[in-house]
Amino acid sequence: MGELLNADELNKIARTIRARIVENAHKTNTPHLGSCLSCVDILVAVYFHVLRIDPTQARDPDRDRFILSKGHGAAALFQVLALRGFYPESMLETYGQDGSLFAEHPPAPAYLPGIEAATGSLGHGLPMGLGMALSARIEGRSYNVIALLSDGECNEGSIWESAMMTASQKVERLAIVVDFNKWQATGRSEEVLAISPLVDKWRAFGWSTCEADGHDIASLVRLLSKVPDGSGKPVAIVAHTVKGKGVSFMEDDNNWHYRIPTADEVVAAKKELGVAA
Amino acid sequence: MRNAFADEITKLGTADHRIVLLTGDIGNKLFDKFKDRAESRFFNCGVAEANMMGVAAGMALCGLRPVVYTITPFTTTRCFEQIRVDVCYHKAPVIIVGTGSGLSYADLGPTHHSCEDMAILRTLPEMTVVAPGDSIELRLALRQAFTLDGPVYMRIGKKGEPAIHQKEPDFRIGRSITIQAGTDVCLIGTGVMSAVVVKAAKTLGECGVSARVESFHTVKPLDQVTLTEIFSKYPVVAVAEEHGRIGGLAGAISEWLAAQDGPCAKLLAFGTDDAFMHEVGSQEYARRKFGLTAENIAEQVHARLLSVLNKRAVPNVAS
Numbered sequence: 001m002g003e004l005l006n007a008d009e010l011n012k013i014a015r016t017i018r019a020r021i022v023e024n025a026h027k028t029n030t031p032h033l034g035s036c037l038s039c040v041d042i043l044v045a046v047y048f049h050v051l052r053i054d055p056t057q058a059r060d061p062d063r064d065r066f067i068l069s070k071g072h073g074a075a076a077l078f079q080v081l082a083l084r085g086f087y088p089e090s091m092l093e094t095y096g097q098d099g100s101l102f103a104e105h106p107p108a109p110a111y112l113p114g115i116e117a118a119t120g121s122l123g124h125g126l127p128m129g130l131g132m133a134l135s136a137r138i139e140g141r142s143y144n145v146i147a148l149l150s151d152g153e154c155n156e157g158s159i160w161e162s163a164m165m166t167a168s169q170k171v172e173r174l175a176i177v178v179d180f181n182k183w184q185a186t187g188r189s190e191e192v193l194a195i196s197p198l199v200d201k202w203r204a205f206g207w208s209t210c211e212a213d214g215h216d217i218a219s220l221v222r223l224l225s226k227v228p229d230g231s232g233k234p235v236a237i238v239a240h241t242v243k244g245k246g247v248s249f250m251e252d253d254n255n256w257h258y259r260i261p262t263a264d265e266v267v268a269a270k271k272e273l274g275v276a277a
Numbered sequence: 278m279r280n281a282f283a284d285e286i287t288k289l290g291t292a293d294h295r296i297v298l299l300t301g302d303i304g305n306k307l308f309d310k311f312k313d314r315a316e317s318r319f320f321n322c323g324v325a326e327a328n329m330m331g332v333a334a335g336m337a338l339c340g341l342r343p344v345v346y347t348i349t350p351f352t353t354t355r356c357f358e359q360i361r362v363d364v365c366y367h368k369a370p371v372i373i374v375g376t377g378s379g380l381s382y383a384d385l386g387p388t389h390h391s392c393e394d395m396a397i398l399r400t401l402p403e404m405t406v407v408a409p410g411d412s413i414e415l416r417l418a419l420r421q422a423f424t425l426d427g428p429v430y431m432r433i434g435k436k437g438e439p440a441i442h443q444k445e446p447d448f449r450i451g452r453s454i455t456i457q458a459g460t461d462v463c464l465i466g467t468g469v470m471s472a473v474v475v476k477a478a479k480t481l482g483e484c485g486v487s488a489r490v491e492s493f494h495t496v497k498p499l500d501q502v503t504l505t506e507i508f509s510k511y512p513v514v515a516v517a518e519e520h521g522r523i524g525g526l527a528g529a530i531s532e533w534l535a536a537q538d539g540p541c542a543k544l545l546a547f548g549t550d551d552a553f554m555h556e557v558g559s560q561e562y563a564r565r566k567f568g569l570t571a572e573n574i575a576e577q578v579h580a581r582l583l584s585v586l587n588k589r590a591v592p593n594v595a596s
Contacts, residue, residue: 061340108367109338117338118366121358127328128363131335131343138297138317138341158359161325165332169320 005048007218013083014044014217018246019275020079026266028096030104034243034256036076038181038214039148042239043073043080045220046146046177055085058113064143065116065132069125070150070179071105077115078102086114123156125149126176130166133174144173144227152184155193160205167206172228175235178202179214181243183254202236214239247272278434278469279307279376281412285419286344287311290318293423295340299333301326301347303376326356333371334363342370342423348382349375349391349432353398364428365401371429372422373398378408378432379468379519380549383563387553391432396524398430399497405429406497407450408468408518408526411441414494417448425450434469441471441492453500459489462578463511463542467493467526470517470547473564476571477517477578484579496526499533508534508541512585515545515578517569522548545581547574 005013017040025033047053051064068077082089094100101112105120116132119125129147136143153159166174180198182189189195203209208231212219220239227235243257244250247269261269270276287310290296297318298311312319322329326347333343345352352375353360364371375394382389399406407422407429409415415433422429429450446454453465456475466474471492478488489511491503507514516527527546534541549567556566564570568577 110368117335118362121362123327124331124359124363127331127359128335128338130328131332131337132339133335134320134332135336135339135341138336139339158325158327158331161323161328162331165322165325165328168323 010044010048010217013048014040015246015273015275017044017076017079017083019270019273021076022247022261022269023266024075024079024092024095026261026263029260030075030096031258031260032072032075032104033259033261034181034183034250034254035070035150036073037245037247037250038241038243039070039073039179040076040246041215041217042148042177042179042220043076045217045224047080047084049221050146050224052143055114058086062141062143065129065145067117067119067125067129067145067147068106069119069129069147070122070153071119071125073148074102074104074106074120077106081114084114087112122150122153123158126159126162130162130171130174133171134169136173137171142173144175146224146227147174147176149176149178150184151178151180151182151189151195151198152192154178154195154198155184163202163205163207166234170232171234172232175224175227175237177220177224177237177239179241180238181241183243183257185257187254199238202238206233207236208233209236209238212237212239214241215245278409278412278415278438279304279436281415282374282376282419282433283307283311285416287314289420289423290315293342294318295342296423297336297341297343299329299343299345301329301351303347326351327359330356330359330371331363334359334367334369337369337371338367342372344372344374346374346376348389349378349394350389353391353394353430357397360398361401365403368403368427370425370427372419373428373430375430375432377435379434380560380563381435381469383554383560384557386557387555390554392519392521392549393524394432395496395520395526396528399524399529403427404497405450405495407431407495409433409494410466410468410471410492411438413440413442413445414448414492417445418450418494421448421450432468438469439472441475451495451498451500453503454492454494456490456492459487461487461511462513462515462582463489463491463507464574464578465491465493465507465514465516465526467496467518470519470569473569473571474517474574477574480571480575481579484575486579486582488578493526496529499529501533504530504533505537508537509539511542513545513578513581514542515547515574517547517574519564519569520548521551522546523551545577547577
C-alpha cells in the first residue's frame with residue numbers, strides 16, 4: 001500500500017466490507033454475522049494501516065503478524081484479506097461451495113495467503129501469537145504480533161495461561177485487542193461467566209491496558225501504532241463494540257450470532273451502509 | 278533416559294540455534310547446561326501446558342525447532358487439542374517429549390501414569406510416534422526427529438533403564454531394529470519394554486525356544502515391511518508395551534493385521550489392563566500386576582507356541 005489512508009477512506013472500506021459480509025452470509029448460509037460485523041473496524045485499522053505487511057510478500061519473515069484468535073470472525077477476515085490484495089477477490093466466489101478453502105473458520109496458513117494461524121477453537125490464537133513474538137526476540141527481528149480475541153474467548157483458561165507467560169517474559173511486541181461486544185454465543189458474556197472487570201483483569205495479569213471505542217478506526221490506529229508502548233509490557237486494548245455493528249436491525253441482537261439474512265434484509269443492510277446494491 | 282535426553286538436547290541445541298526447549302516447570306537442574314549455553318532459547322512455561330503447546334507451534338511456524346518437555350500426561354492428554362490443532366493441523370515441526378511414560382511413575386498414582394498416550398496421539402494426522410527402547414535409541418531418535426518436516430511425539434522413561442544395544446544401531450524412524458535373530462517365535466518390544474523382552478527371549482532360549490527380538494521404537498508410521506515378514510514367518514508373535522492393550526503398538530499392529538491377506542500369526546499382546554491402577558508401588562510392582570515381566574511373557578509365549586505346534590501335529594479328521 002502506498003500512502004496511508006485517512007479516516008474517511010478507512011471508514012468507507014469498513015462499510016464496503018460490512019456489506020460484503022452480509023451479502024456473503026445470505027448467499028452462503030454463513031453464520032456468526034454479529035461477531036463478524038462487530039470486529040470489522042478493528043480489522044480495517046489493523047490491515048489497512050497498522051500492520052507492516054506486503055501482500056505480495058506474504059511470508060516475509062519480518063512481517064507483522066495478525067491472528068484472528070476469535071476464529072468465528074473468519075467471514076470478515078476473508079473479505080479483508082481479499083480487499084487488501086492477499087488473493088484475488090474472485091476467489092471468494094468459491095465461498096460456501098464444496099471443495100472451497102473458505103471454511104467458517106480460518107484454515108492453516110499453508111492453504112490461504114495472509115492467514116497466520118488456523119483458529120476456531122477458542123483460546124488457541126494468543127498462545128500461538130506468543131510463540132511468534134518470542135521467535136522474533138530469539139531471532140533478533142522486530143515485528144509485532146497482534147491477536148484479536150472475543151470476550152467469550154476470555155472464558156478459556158489457555159488465554160490466562162498465555163497472559164501470565166506473556167507478562168513474565170515481558171513480550172512488549174505482542175498486543176491483543178478484545179472485541180468486547182458483551183455477548184457470547186448464547187448469552188450476555190457478563191452473565192455466562194462473570195467477565196468484569198475485564199480491563200482490570202488484564203492489568204492484574206501484568207499487561208499495559210487501555211479501553212477504546214472499537215468502532216473508531218482512527219483511535220484504534222493511534223493505539224495500535226504505539227506498540228510497543230514503552231512500558232516494557234504487552235499491550236491489551238479492550239475495545240468496546242456492538243455486536244452486529246453497522247446494520248441497525250442487527251445491532252446488539254444476539255439472534256444474529258446464528259441467523260442468516262434474507263434477500264430483503266441484505267438490500268436493507270446495504271442501503272443503510274450506503275453501499276450500492 | 279531423561280539424563281540422556283538432557284545431554285543430547287544440550288548438544289543439539291548448542292549446534293543448531295533454531296532449537297528451543299520449553300518445559301512445564303519440571304526438570305530441576307536437569308537443563309542447567311542447556312540454559313548456560315542457550316539461555317534465550319530455554320523457557321520454563323510454568324504449569325500451563327495448553328499455552329506451552331500453542332507457543333511451541335507458533336515458534337515452529339516462524340522457522341524454529343521447539344521441543345516441549347514435561348511429564349507424559351501433561352504433555353499429551355492435558356493439551357491434546359493444542360497438539361491436534363496448533364501442532365498437527367499446522368504440520369508444525371514440534372517435538373513433544375513425554376517423560377516418565379507408561380508405568381515409570383507407578384508410585385505417583387494414576388494421575389501420573391500414562392497408558393493412553395500413544396493410542397491417542399497416533400490418531401492425529403501428520404504425527405509421528407516414537408518410543409525409544411534405551412538411551413542410545415533416544416539420542417538417535419531425537420537427532421532424526423529434527424530432520425523431519427512435521428510433529429513428533431516421543432515417549433521416554435525416567436532414569437536407570439538398561440541398555441538394549443551394545444553398540445550404535447542403524448536407527449531410522451519408521452524402521453524396526455532386530456536386536457537378536459531367532460527361529461521359533463518373535464517378540465516385539467517398544468519403549469522401555471524392549472529390555473524386558475530381551476530378558477524374556479533369554480528365558481525362552483533356556484527352554485530351547487529360539488526367539489527373535491525386535492525393537493519397535495516407532496509406533497507410527499508402522500514398519501509394515503518388517504511386520505509382513507514377521508507375521509508370515511513365525512507362528513507366535515508377541516508385543517509388549519508399557520501402555521494399555523487398547524490402541525498402543527499392539528492396537529496399531531492389530532489394525533494392520535486385520536487387513537492382511539493369507540495366513541498370519543496370531544498376536545499375543547502384553548500391556549496394561551483397561552483399568553486405573555489404584556494400588557500404587559514400584560514400577561516393577563506395576564509390571565508384575567499387569568503381567569509385564571520377562572517371566573510371564575516367556576511363559577505365555579511358550580504355552581502359545583506349544584498349543585500352536587500341538588494343533589499342527591494333530592491331523593484334522595474332519596478334512
